[in-house]
Amino acid sequence: MKQWKIMSLPLICLVFFIGCTDKRKELDATLDAEHVQMQQQHDAMEAEHDRMKADHTKMEADHNLLKDDKIAEHQAIIARHRTVVESHEALVSQHEVIVKKHAELEKKHDDGSASAEQIQKDHEAMKADHEKMVAEHRKMTADHAALNEEHQKIMKEHEAGNKQK
Numbered sequence: 542m543k544q545w546k547i548m549s550l551p552l553i554c555l556v557f558f559i560g561c562t563d564k565r566k567e568l569d570a571t572l573d574a575e576h577v578q579m580q581q582q583h584d585a586m587e588a589e590h591d592r593m594k595a596d597h598t599k600m601e602a603d604h605n606l607l608k609d610d611k612i613a614e615h616q617a618i619i620a621r622h623r624t625v626v627e628s629h630e631a632l633v634s635q636h637e638v639i640v641k642k643h644a645e646l647e648k649k650h651d652d653g654s655a656s657a658e659q660i661q662k663d664h665e666a667m668k669a670d671h672e673k674m675v676a677e678h679r680k681m682t683a684d685h686a687a688l689n690e691e692h693q694k695i696m697k698e699h700e701a702g703n704k705q706k
Contacts, residue, residue, distance in 0.1 A: 579671050583640050586678045590633050593685050597626045600692050615695045622688050629681050639670050
């Protein structure tokens with residue numbers, strides 16, 4: 542009987558280790574899939590940021606053409622556009638810092654220097670960061686659409702005013 546207990550201890554440890562290893566592999570597979578999905582969303586947001594930045598550059602060039610436009614409403618809209626664009630640029634910079642931080646965490650996870658508990662904790666924080674960035678991105682996209690609409694309006698009004706002259 543004692544021999545069975547002695548022999549069963551290594552067996553129990555082996556079963557426990559295999560169970561932990563399987564759980565770690567399962568956790569890794571789940572997190573890897575979520576990381577891939579988050580990275581794809583980050584890439585899509587980054588592409589959208591680039592597109593919005595190009596639009597903002599075009600709008601700013603148009604705004605510079607309106608320097609002589611004396612319509613107070615137009616000047617107020619242009620000033621507000623610049624403020625919104627600056628806030629968007631600041632958010633994009635923050636997002637870039639967060640994405641870099643996530644990449645550093647993933648390296649630590651991949652090289653085995655983080656425990657399963659730490660990986661899980663980091664993953665939850667990364668998920669929260671990601672959800673916040675997605676919400677901010679949605680707001681930026683809505684702001685951008687509103688800016689674009691206002692921009693088209695003032696450009697049409699400006700062109701109509703030039704035709705009347």
